[in-house]
Amino acid sequence: MKRIVRMVLCLxxxxxxxxxxxxxxxxxNVGTEESRYRFLxxxxxxxxxxxxxxxxxxxxxxxxxxxxxxxxxxxxxxxxTLAFFETDPHPFVPxxxxxxxxxxxxxxxxxxxxxxxxxxxxxxxxxxxxxxxxEEVKKGRNYLIxxxxxxxxxxxxxxxxxxxxxxxxYYAKCPIVPVALxxxxxxxxxxxxxxxxxxxxxxxxxxxxxxxxxxxxxxxSMVRGIIDAKIAEVTGEAH
Numbered sequence: 001m002k003r004i005v006r007m008v009l010c011l012x013x014x015x016x017x018x019x020x021x022x023x024x025x026x027x028x029n030v031g032t033e034e035s036r037y038r039f040l041x042x043x044x045x046x047x048x049x050x051x052x053x054x055x056x057x058x059x060x061x062x063x064x065x066x067x068x069x070x071x072x073x074x075x076x077x078x079x080x081t082l083a084f085f086e087t088d089p090h091p092f093v094p095x096x097x098x099x100x101x102x103x104x105x106x107x108x109x110x111x112x113x114x115x116x117x118x119x120x121x122x123x124x125x126x127x128x129x130x131x132x133x134x135e136e137v138k139k140g141r142n143y144l145i146x147x148x149x150x151x152x153x154x155x156x157x158x159x160x161x162x163x164x165x166x167x168x169x170y171y172a173k174c175p176i177v178p179v180a181l182x183x184x185x186x187x188x189x190x191x192x193x194x195x196x197x198x199x200x201x202x203x204x205x206x207x208x209x210x211x212x213x214x215x216x217x218x219x220x221s222m223v224r225g226i227i228d229a230k231i232a233e234v235t236g237e238a239h
Contacts, residue, residue, distance in 0.1 A: 002193040003051045010050035018043055026111035033141075036112050037091035044085040044109075052195040053079075053187055057087040059202035063177065067140040069205065070169045073179035074158045074227050075146035079187035081109060083200050084144065084179075092142040095133065097149070116143075130164075134171030143168065147220060155185055156231050161224040163216030170216065175205040178223045180230035201230050 008015065025036045048055060063069075071092060073080065081094045094115050109115065116133060119125045133143050147165035152158055169176050182199035186192070203226055211219045231237070 001188075002191055003053070003187060006193045007047045007051040011046060014046070022108050022112055026108070033091050033113070037085075040109060040112050041085045044082050047082075048086055051187070052193065054195070054197040055083060055086050056197055056199045057201070058199075059204075060087065060089065062202045062204050063088070063090060064175050064205055067142060068137050068172070069142055069175040069177055070137060070172070071142065071144040071177045071179055072147050072161075072165070072169075072223050073144070073181050073200075074224075074231070075148045075151050076155070076181055076183075077151050077185035077187065077189035079189070079198075080146070080151075080181055080184050081144065082187075083181060083184055083198060085109070087200050087202075090142055092144050093136070095129075095143060095145045126164075130168045131171060133168040137168065137172035137174050147223070151185070151189070153185075153189075156182055156235055156237065158224055158228055158231070161220035163218075163220045166216045166219045166223075169208075169219075170212070173208045173212070175207050176211065176219070176223065177205045178203040178226045180227045180234075182231055182234055199234060201234070203227070203230060 021039065024030055025039065031039075067090065071084070081096070084092065091113070093113050094110065096110055096115060096117050097119075110117070116129060118129045137143055145165050145168065147161040148159040149162050149165070150159070166176070180199075180201040180203060182201070183196065184198045184200075186196045187198060206223070211222070214222070
């Protein structure tokens with residue numbers, strides 16, 4: 001909370017202008033997806049500076065050149081989605097559980113990108129959402145899903161990756177991009193505004209041909225293993 005307050009106070013002179021533009025983008029079809037993403041990227045990069053969050057990134061070159069892929073990172077905290085805006089050069093759409101859709105900044109990001117929410121308590125609704133995501137990916141949109149389903153609350157330790165979250169990739173027959181987040185929990189999930197450094201590591205994509213014959217749980221375990229290995233590499237901690 002202290003970091004969010006600091007972000008708002010440091011950028012208060014820009015807030016009215018940004019808010020008006022956010023509402024225009026959120027509730028109208030003004031601008032392209034690319035222009036909306038660039039605007040949001042600009043705001044959130046400024047917010048990182050104001051909140052004393054330094055983002056260290058590697059592996060951007062691993063992102064597929066052809067649009068229409070799915071990003072699967074580990075999930076550490078409320079800040080996680082925002083880490084991608086400063087580093088990912090391509091527009092993406094975050095899939096959020098309905099419980100966090102009104103969280104400050106996450107709500108604005110979802111609205112401006114026309115993001116999708118998923119109801120984990122309604123299986124039929126969740127499956128409709130998965131199919132809708134797959135159809136969008138086929139059309140060239142990039143989506144981000146946290147397959148753990150919830151924040152780990154165990155710092156840099158991951159939880160089990162849910163196989164069902166990978167069904168969208170199967171239906172879309174698209175590349176899966178594993179991403180390792182390190183120390184992201186320090187941004188919004190600790191009551192501090194001290195300077196922090198977080199890390200985001202884009203890892204080599206897994207093409208559809210490499211996972212199409214595997215079960216979803218096997219793919220979930222594989223992606224988790226890839227991410228855990230990277231986290232262990234950069235932190236020196238065994239997982």
